[in-house]
Amino acid sequence: MQEPDELRELVERGLAELALSGELGGLEVPSRYALAGGGKRVRPTLCLAVAEAAGGDVDAALPAALALELVHTFSLVHDDLPAMDDDDERRGRPSTHVAHGEGVALLAGDALLVEAFRLALSYEDVDVARELASATQGMIGGQYLDITGADADLEQLHRLKTGRLFAAAVGLGLRVARVPEPEQAPWRAFGDELGLLFQVVDDVLDGDGYAARLGPGGAQTVAASTAQRLRDRLAEIPADTRVLRALVDELATRTS
Amino acid sequence: MQEPDELRELVERGLAELALSGELGGLEVPSRYALAGGGKRVRPTLCLAVAEAAGGDVDAALPAALALELVHTFSLVHDDLPAMDDDDERRGRPSTHVAHGEGVALLAGDALLVEAFRLALSYEDVDVARELASATQGMIGGQYLDITGADADLEQLHRLKTGRLFAAAVGLGLRVARVPEPEQAPWRAFGDELGLLFQVVDDVLDGDGYAARLGPGGAQTVAASTAQRLRDRLAEIPADTRVLRALVDELATRTS
DSSP states (O other), rough: OOOHHHHHHHHHHHHHHHOOOGGGGGGHHHHHHHHHHHOHHHHHHHHHHHHHHTTTOOOOOHHHHHHHHHHHHHHHHTSSSSTTOHHHHHHTTHHHHHHHHHHHHHHHHHHHHHHHHHTTSSSHHHHHHHHHHHHHHHHHHHHHHHHHTTOOOOHHHIIIIHHHHHHHHHHHHHHHHHOOOOGGGGHHHHHHHHHHHHHHHHHHHHOOTTTHHHHHHHHHHHHHHHHHHHHHHHHSSSSHHHHHHHHHHHHHHOOO | OOOHHHHHHEEEHHHHHHOOOOGGGGGHHHHHHHTOOOOOOOOHHHHHHHHHHHOHHHHHHHHHHHHHHHHHHHHHHHHTTTTTOOOOOEETEEEEHHHHHHHHHHHHHHHHHHHHHHTTTTTSSSHHHHHHHHHHHHHHHHHHHHOOOOTOOOHHHHHIIHHHHHHHHHHHHHHTTTTTGGGOOHHHHHHHHHHHHHHHHHHHTOOOOOHHHHHHHHHHHHHHHHHHHHHHHTTSSOOOHHHHHHHHHHHOOOOO
């Protein structure tokens, strides 16, 4: 069973070695620029950890894990555009549209999204790509709530924008490990709350969202109780979930 | 065997009745706005005509045909954005970002793209979605050539930007009709040239591209010879291709 750092290393290497569609031509450069921006690779690492804990093969799960990271990266590239959040920096580097121009960044985001589906479609089990598509639509629906502020229901917004990809990290790990649907429920209950932990901690670190609404102390209380609930969920899963537990602890205590 | 107008009617009805992902919420309105913009529905109509000519069922081919139209529409919504072509109008109506705002149009384009994959993924044959993904990456690569003008090779640009979706219209029709791969070659030879006919006629009508390079007369000559080559290709296909022949004639003689 591989430790979180080993799984992250697999993800980094997989991203570095990923063969993009040749027909993208020069668009490969800005697409790789966006992908190479670092980040914690939380979603793909979770996906690999779930696959391994569920008895699957980590290498076999890698395309699904990378697909999740590509969808996440596509969303960041589009989110950073002036028409959306208008962020000039992303993780200490110029964001993709600043480095490569707006039109090119728009297309690079599109290409990363399609490349994610190409990865998910490398499986003969069509349900892998179906779950990715469903989660991606949910995430996009969340981005819409975010920029329009329509009925700004923070729970619903985050359940979609952040939560759907985290839940899919678990779901895809299960699918790739061929866990029968009737046995997926306790895993999915775990996956459904992961996004909340990630988001609350994010808000505590950024001082917005839940931290703005509940105060830093209130948000930290939500984070702690969510982390505990996630540990309880893991305890209900009849498998060796130590690595997932370590990942929950990382998410709960991260400082950046 | 259904006539072109009947097939187009099926497409229009299919688009009108298409159930989008519920999680898109309010993003459904701008997404439908973009889809309802009319247009000739050339790609989905071709897809249905190929499926029927190849012995398949038109209704079974409808999701694949609609997926093509959604990919096409996504590309138009993003193309019209200020960061790209900055077009305020599309087919006599305000373009999506003028009607709904830039950020929302960006997300609506993303959502249409993912919705296209959801449609393609309604088939158990994973090759349907694979071919759609491959064609979409080619199209995006063509858009990149278009906005960067990098090695502006007009043939390569159009083969990708226009040609790949036209070729996929034929390819998806064949897959849905379950035509065995070894028998697909003459059909695909037809599909590979459809985009050129569409594009040259487009350029004649707009006075740019091939018309600018070859003069109106030169471009019309290319259009006529391409149309003739397409008719010859159809004659080599051992099937009743009358409806496809009618569609080629429409493409060759259209005035808008």
